[in-house]
Amino acid sequence: MHSAASAPARAAFPVSSVPAPTTAPRLAGVASSPVREILALTARPEVISFAGGLPAPELFDVAGIRAAYDKVLAENPHHALQYSTTEGDPELRAAIATRLTARDLPTEPDDLLVTTGSQQALTLLTTVLVEPGDVVLVEDPCYLAALQSFGFAGARVVPVPTDDQGVIPEALEEIAAREKPTLLYLVPTFQNPTGRTLPAERRSAVAGAAARLGFWIVEDDPYGELRYDGERVPCIAADPVAADRTVLLGSFSKVMAPGLRLGFLRAPAGLRRACVIAKQAADLHTSTIDQAAAARYLRDSDLDAHVAVIRAAYRERRDAMLEGLPAALPDGSRWNRPEGGMFVWVTLPAGHDATALLKTAVGHEVAYVPGAPFFTGRPDPAAMRLSFTTHSADEIRDGLHRLARCFA
The missing domain is CATH 3.90.1150.10 (Aspartate Aminotransferase, domain 1)
Structure with missing residues (x-):
């Protein structure tokens, strides 16, 4: 009989004679x-x-967030711990719509899809819009996780030159006319990595270029509420010239807590429905209890x-x-x-x-x-x-x- 100490070590993953397929190219x-x-x-x-x-x-706000979870679990635990709809908690979507409307972007709850962080929103958009080889325009330099998302989709990522005020409209117009992109990805307010903010006149130029040349604008806005100086600049999504082709991404990570992994996208109806289907395939829905707690926090606490x-x-x-x-x-x-x-x-x-x-x-x-x-x-x-x-x-x-x- 062999003791445990003398037994031969076993590989955690035994080697078979036929190798498994490699990861996707x-x-x-x-x-x-x-x-x-x-x-x-x-x-x-x-x-x-x-x-x-x-x-x-x-x-x-640990105390406020803890209180929100306590109330959700005390008052309606069976709902909070159950599966829920893909589109998101109705109360949370209503609260997001109210906050966006207060920022001069009129929004209805049905305009929104709640996502597992705004990073998932970007992944869903890439899934439903970008085929391998499609051109995606990005500001140069660009948010790294967006580059990863577009890379996984097999996109051909084309940089648009920037200066100290962000994307240069004339360069965007020339490149978009030449490359026929599917979408332009921007963080126009307090950009990651540069902290730059795209001025209102350049936002109008971006909207105009999208309308003339037929590409989508993905406007990522995780930092917009963190303004310390100056006046708020309207969202590109609020410009009627490109309202039918602009998607706004938002997040509670920077203003509530990143561990909640709660984001959202605001998109025209057809594109939003496509993202709902993609999300059903990805994770069915974002965490029910986290959405319910966030909605309760927004009801009971003063996030502003x-x-x-x-x-x-x-x-x-x-x-x-x-x-x-x-x-x-x-x-x-x-x-x-x-x-x-x-x-x-x-x-x-x-x-x-x-x-x-x-x-x-x-x-x-x-x-x-x-x-x-x-x-x-x-x-x-x-x-x-x-x-x-x-x-x-x-x-x-x-x-x-x-x-x-x-x-x-």
């Missing part, structure tokens, strides 16, 4: 997210990380007041970063002053490589995201993204002092 051109890899690299508590675009956890608290904290942190950058960065560096959102976009002087510098920075216990991976066109090696939301003003100052030592 479409995976070959899709890279993992460098931001996620950097977050894993810098998870040590002693590292001050400007890398992640994460909401500040100490600002979550909570967002005001978040904005005040983030404004202080943004200002601390902007005040510290001149001493932290080498002469000749450039950076923007975002009016909201989570990010400052930095361009180091010629000859600097932000990717190569990251290892040195981590050695000084500070981190950021190099800008190069965000580009679909020619990358700028000197670019870097700094997030200011997850550290206090004093921690930001300390982190910038550490960053300065990288250039000493």
Whole structure:
């Protein structure tokens, strides 16, 4: 008899004589997210990380969210724990519609589909709109997870040049006329990664180009409520010129809690119905209890007041970063002053490589995201993204002092 100690080890996955099929070829051109890899690299508590675009956890309204779950489970547990409709909780959709209407975007509950985060909304749209080889236009640089989504679909991603105010309308017009795209993907307000906001006149130009040339606009708006300065700019979706071809994506991740994984899309009826079918195939519906708790939170709590608290904290942190950058960065560096959102976009002087510098920075216990991976066109090696939301003003100052030592 063999003892447990002497028994031969068994492979967790025994090897058979005929290999299993390989993964789908479409995976070959899709890279993992460098931001996620950097977050894993810098998870040590002693590292001050400007890398992640994460909401500040100490600002979550834990008591209010807990109370919402308690009430949902106490009052109607059988509903909260059951399957539900694909379109989403009616009370939650009504609350979202009310909030969008208050932002000068008239919306009915039936205009909306609740999704498992706005990332799923983008995936559903890509599923129903994009065939392999179709052209998708993106601003350059662009949100990384969008590039992953389009890569999985086999799209041909074409960058549209940008300047300090976002997409350049003349370039968009020329490229769209030449490439015949299926859609244009934009984060027009406090863009990830640059923090830029597309001005109203450029939004009108984008709407006009879509109407003339026949492509969809996917307007991703996760940061729109995080404005610290200036006046709100109307959504592209509110422009009647392109209302029939604009999809708005929204999220509760930045204003309530990302762990809820609650987002939504607002789309014309035909496209929305197609996304409902795609969602049925993906996950049937978004979590019933999480939707019910969010709806109850919106009924019982003042989300606008909570967002005001978040904005005040983030404004202080943004200002601390902007005040510290001149001493932290080498002469000749450039950076923007975002009016909201989570990010400052930095361009180091010629000859600097932000990717190569990251290892040195981590050695000084500070981190950021190099800008190069965000580009679909020619990358700028000197670019870097700094997030200011997850550290206090004093921690930001300390982190910038550490960053300065990288250039000493």
